[in-house]
Amino acid sequence: MRTFMVLVRKELGELLTLQMLAPFIAIIFVFMALGNVISAAGDTDEPTRVVVVDNDGTAESAVIGASLEAVGLTVVPVQDEDLDAVVTREADSAGLYVVVPEGFGASLERGEPAMVQVRTVMTGFSFLGMRGGAEVQNGLAAANQSIATAIAARHAPDVPVALLQQPLTVENQVTIGERTAATSAEAVAGFVSQQTTLIPIVLFIVIVFAAQMIATTIATEKENKTLETLLSYPISRTSLVTAKMVAAGLVSLLSAGAYMIGMRQYMAGMMSGVGEQSATDAMSGVMAELGLTLTTADYAMLGLSLFAGILLALSIAIILGAFAESVKAVGALITPLMMTLMVPYLLTMFIDLNSASPLLKWAVLAIPFTHPFTAAQNLFLGNEGVVWAGIAYQLVWFAGFALIAAKVFSSDRILTMKLDLRRKR
Amino acid sequence: MSSLLAVRELRKSYGHLDAVKGIDFDIAPGEIYALIGPNGAGKTTTLRMVATILKPTAGTITLDGHDVVRDAAQVRRMISYLPEEAGAYKNMKAIDYLTFVAQVFFAERDRVERAVSVARQVSGLGERLNDKLGSYSKGMTRKLLLARTVMTEPKLAILDEPTSGLDVLNALEIRDRVRELARQGMSVLLSSHNMLEIEYLSDRVGIIDHGVIRDTGTAAQLKERHGADNLETVFGVLAGRVRADADREAVAR
Numbered sequence: 001m002r003t004f005m006v007l008v009r010k011e012l013g014e015l016l017t018l019q020m021l022a023p024f025i026a027i028i029f030v031f032m033a034l035g036n037v038i039s040a041a042g043d044t045d046e047p048t049r050v051v052v053v054d055n056d057g058t059a060e061s062a063v064i065g066a067s068l069e070a071v072g073l074t075v076v077p078v079q080d081e082d083l084d085a086v087v088t089r090e091a092d093s094a095g096l097y098v099v100v101p102e103g104f105g106a107s108l109e110r111g112e113p114a115m116v117q118v119r120t121v122m123t124g125f126s127f128l129g130m131r132g133g134a135e136v137q138n139g140l141a142a143a144n145q146s147i148a149t150a151i152a153a154r155h156a157p158d159v160p161v162a163l164l165q166q167p168l169t170v171e172n173q174v175t176i177g178e179r180t181a182a183t184s185a186e187a188v189a190g191f192v193s194q195q196t197t198l199i200p201i202v203l204f205i206v207i208v209f210a211a212q213m214i215a216t217t218i219a220t221e222k223e224n225k226t227l228e229t230l231l232s233y234p235i236s237r238t239s240l241v242t243a244k245m246v247a248a249g250l251v252s253l254l255s256a257g258a259y260m261i262g263m264r265q266y267m268a269g270m271m272s273g274v275g276e277q278s279a280t281d282a283m284s285g286v287m288a289e290l291g292l293t294l295t296t297a298d299y300a301m302l303g304l305s306l307f308a309g310i311l312l313a314l315s316i317a318i319i320l321g322a323f324a325e326s327v328k329a330v331g332a333l334i335t336p337l338m339m340t341l342m343v344p345y346l347l348t349m350f351i352d353l354n355s356a357s358p359l360l361k362w363a364v365l366a367i368p369f370t371h372p373f374t375a376a377q378n379l380f381l382g383n384e385g386v387v388w389a390g391i392a393y394q395l396v397w398f399a400g401f402a403l404i405a406a407k408v409f410s411s412d413r414i415l416t417m418k419l420d421l422r423r424k425r
Numbered sequence: 426m427s428s429l430l431a432v433r434e435l436r437k438s439y440g441h442l443d444a445v446k447g448i449d450f451d452i453a454p455g456e457i458y459a460l461i462g463p464n465g466a467g468k469t470t471t472l473r474m475v476a477t478i479l480k481p482t483a484g485t486i487t488l489d490g491h492d493v494v495r496d497a498a499q500v501r502r503m504i505s506y507l508p509e510e511a512g513a514y515k516n517m518k519a520i521d522y523l524t525f526v527a528q529v530f531f532a533e534r535d536r537v538e539r540a541v542s543v544a545r546q547v548s549g550l551g552e553r554l555n556d557k558l559g560s561y562s563k564g565m566t567r568k569l570l571l572a573r574t575v576m577t578e579p580k581l582a583i584l585d586e587p588t589s590g591l592d593v594l595n596a597l598e599i600r601d602r603v604r605e606l607a608r609q610g611m612s613v614l615l616s617s618h619n620m621l622e623i624e625y626l627s628d629r630v631g632i633i634d635h636g637v638i639r640d641t642g643t644a645a646q647l648k649e650r651h652g653a654d655n656l657e658t659v660f661g662v663l664a665g666r667v668r669a670d671a672d673r674e675a676v677a678r
Contacts, residue, residue: 006528010514017516224512229570232476233529234501412479416439 004239011247014217020251024258031262035269048132050096050139051076053086058105060147064098064116067143071135087121095121096132098140108147116140174290177382181289191283192292196376198267202259203306203372204345210252210310211317211337215330217244218321228415237409241402245314252310253303291382298379301387308394309372313337315401322408344370368397429454429612430475430581435484437470437636444470446636447484452581457603457613459627461620461656463664467636468616469509469585475614476506476583489580502530505579509586509616511570515559519550519569522558523576530577540576547602548572564595571599581612588622600626620656630656632663639663 050073052065057079065075076094078086083099090097099117107114118140120133145165152164172184221227230240287293294302320333344367347353353361353374364370371390378386408414428451437445445467452458460468473479475486477497486493493500513522520541527540545554548568558566567588574582587603588596603626607613617623623630624644631641640647640663644656653659 002532003529006525010525013521014514014516224515225508225510226512226514228473228478228508229506229511231478232501232504232506233526234498235529236498415473415478 003235004243007235007239007243008247011217011244012250015213015247015251024255027255027258028262028265031266032269035266037269038266039269047072047074048096048135049074049076049094050098050132050136051078051086051090051094053078053081053083053097053099055080055102056100056104060105060108060114060150061100063146064100064140064143067146068098068136068139070142071139073132073135073139083117083119087119091121095123096136097121098136108151176290176292179289179291181286183283183286183290187283188287188290188292191287192377192380196380198260198263199302199376200345200349200373202256202263203309204341205259206252206256206306207309207313207341207369207372208334208338209255210248211313211320211334212330213251214244214248214314215317215321215324215334216327217248218318219324219327219330222324223326231409231414238406241318241405241409245311245318245402248314249307249310252314253307256306292380294376294379301384301391302375302379305372305375305387305391305394308391308398309369312368312394312398312401313341315398315405318405319401319408322405322414340367341369343367344373348373368394427454428452429456429489430614431485431487432471432475433485435471435474435486436482437467437474437479438482444636445474445481448631448633448636448638450631450638450641452612452614454580454612455607455610456628457607457615457626459615459617459623459630460633461617461623461630461660462633463660466633468633471633472506472583472585472614472616475581476504477501478506503580504583505574505577505581506583507570507574507585507587509589513558513561513566513570516557518557519548519554519561522569523554523573526573527576540578543578544569544572544576547575547606549598564591567591568595568599571602575602575606575611579611581614582606583614585616586618587615588617588619596622620660624656632660634664 050068052068052075054061054065054077065077069075073096076090083097087097097117097119099119101115101117104114104116118136148165149161152159152161156164171182172187173180174183174185174188176188218227221230231237284293316337317334320337321330324330324333344364347364348370351360351364353364353370356364371387371394375387375390378384378390430452432448432450435445435448436443448467448471450458450460460471462468470479474481475488475493477493477500480494488500488503491499491503513519517525523541523544524537527537527544531537531540545551548554548571550565550569550572553561553565554569558569561569567590571584571587574584582603584603588599591599600622603613603615613626615623615627627644629641629643630647632639632647640650640659642650647656647659648654651659651662653662
């Protein structure tokens, strides 16, 4: 145990260099900065401009402009002009145009639906860029309601306006386990997906990072000609392999923490930027009612599942690293491992394994790296047993690969796998 | 002669290639035994088997009565190996590297301190031991690695080309250190291409070619036996690539 700790300290000393730590710190600051930039862009006090071309000039058409102003848009009124000409003239200052055509009020008077045109001049596809369009739609919905209220008051003064506008109300309920809450399934799925978006990204980055790191340490020992000396020391090969894996595992967890902190800041900035923070806060209450919250124990289990995934990746990568003749070769050598990770990463992002065909479900579950990717969703659903089984399954694979790694290091292969015998004397 | 190291019928094959084909030799306590031969003769493979890094295909190696395969853990505590192109951890300070190695060998703090003190004295690197190994020249690294090899006071030091790539002064210094340590009782298994070094350092020489030891003896015995005036010629004669001096003179007459 003493020699093992000496080895772990040596490995940590080799790994925790300034060159290694600087990117972790940079990650936190870069993501924080990104979040702040997005938040600042979303928080801009300058309201979105919308040009309202009123070619009707009636009291009804005036409701459109007033409703758009009521939702916080700056309305630029234009009268009796061709839309294309207005777009050409206003191209630099506005991208949203609402046209109220001539005869709008008359149509309503006749009891016929009237039409307005909305034109959006797109210059990009970002979420923030689309925010003005959503505001216009809100304004037009408000206008619809105002006009409907006026028509109802005129034609059916004895019937409550609310009944005419919305005779059918829907109350959605979602049941998870034994708990039920008034919300829609789409809202719950959307919220869970939003809250767990970061996890697979972080998992993927961290596991690949861990694999690359340990394969590099082995390749560096070979390239710097320190491995041969190390192998002649009174250290068991199992201790040597395990110490390298433990040190790399600890550094990987450190990197996972850095990524999580950085990405949380980024997501917080993004949510505030797109104005969804209040919706998120409201939904959090519903999620608590449904028991869809992660407790400290859940986070610990999630960490354990990630750690098991890291250990497994390390045990595979240490074997792959033994084949590396130089540090340059490491990237190519760990490609098969990356592909094994990529499959569950992509599949679990787009497919609900619980509703997939049994063949696909079990095929994906057979890949040990699937389990850290599905752990968060299972914990939300209270399926702790499935998560424990996933951790155990990964540890079984880890034990198998760790044994192979110890065998490789105990045999001549660790040197001869890359040796050119023609150079031997 | 009581031997510290006994190598018997040692063989090593890599697939179809027989690198070592049944060699025997002994090393006595305090003796410097040199193994010389052309590239690919089986020297480094032999050294690696003695150093417990490679496993023999057949035959035995015993050190102080311990089999190097069965009792590898015990053997590793008694040996120290300096590979030909050994490097060091560039991000580590030299003193931390020495401490790390000492801690691997010894649990007791005073033994660790003694080993580091031996290394400090043998390396002669003084204050530079506080510098990172990445800033070391080749000569400094080699001195440090030699100090690391002997600081654990091994019964057998295995030195593969100990002065390879060093300038004359550094090489002389290292040779003197090796001789001094052998006088103090450390046995040495040495491999080198430098015949002057072999003559200066070794008590006995084994000439190996194509995995077989062709002849063994002191440098003087070998030269006399093969009618040569230097070890290089003996080496060439045994490898079948050079005629002995006496033959050459006869041909000239």
